[in-house]
Amino acid sequence: MSEIKSSQEALIPPVSRREFIATVGVGVASATVLTTGVMEAEPAAETLAHEPTEGSAHHVPISLWVNGTQYEIGVEPRWTLATVLRRELGMTGTKIVCDRGECGACTVIRNDQLIYSCMTLAVDCDRSRIETIEGVALKEKLHPLQQAFIDNDALQCGYCTPGMVMALKHLLDHQPRPALDDVKEACAGNLCRCGTYPNVFKAALEAAQKMR
Template sequence: MMELSLTVNGRPFAVHVDPATTLVEVLRDELGLTGTKIGCDRGACSACTVWLDGEVVASCMTFALDARGKQITTIEGLAKDEQLHPVQQAFVDHDALQCGFCTPGMVMSCAHLVERNPACTLDDVRGAVSGHLCRCGAYPNIFKATLAAAAAMRQRKSGGGT
């Protein structure tokens, strides 16, 4: 076991973990951040997607040790000042989920896309979620929601929104 300091959603945490512990195990089991889901636990479904220094990663394929010194963002850290991220709000508005198990990972990837490219196209959105498996077929509404969120981001950047 070794001591590990991590920064999650802007807050510092110290945990004692086995060096083979994955990031998602620390998030869920040590820190209680259960918004990040485990689907396959082998890098095939993207349910466990989080941001590491602003880039999307599969947290089931990332050793917690490799997150040392980096900014980790989970679904719990996406809302700011009690206000949902535009992608979260758009998922609600467009009913972009059914069972919801894949939703946190989808939201993290779609939010990553619109943050970087508010002018994203449908193809961009398809690409962003191409590694995410949703078995209940919520994709059409996920696409609509993400494009709506991108439009909201554009409006916000142009000073036309809240």
């Protein structure tokens, strides 16, 4: 399924890097989902029920808090969190690239821990708090890390970028004064085929400085 989706995405007209990062940072592709733009300290009052797109007699009901909004959703036990975020909730900012735990493109934060969402079953995330790239921006304003990615030209094709941003945001959330080695370690599980690492490191350090 994910390979088919990747092929479909390849047919979508290209956008500029600035448009891309603004899209993955602020927007959500599906009109079925209303995101808050930032993780909220308290759960939102609203709960959204979601009908699975694929019919099955084996849907298991789960509850997910994604970017501060609660979703009640039925999932098949074999569906990964990445698939549920992208296909069921329309949050396509999270990318599926290798789909086998090697590249980190699908990185999200679950209960304050970085995970590969392509290697995590959605049923195991019942009652979890998930933060995706759609929840990183501060209302209508990009997060300093997203802005630093733009300012430092820290992306080329952009496929690794949402995962990189999530990994580095997790670092900055916990370590406001990271050294270069901390930054390198934080995104060691995120591969960039375009080789943007030096600019990614610069962006993370610059964002850390601006956030202090």
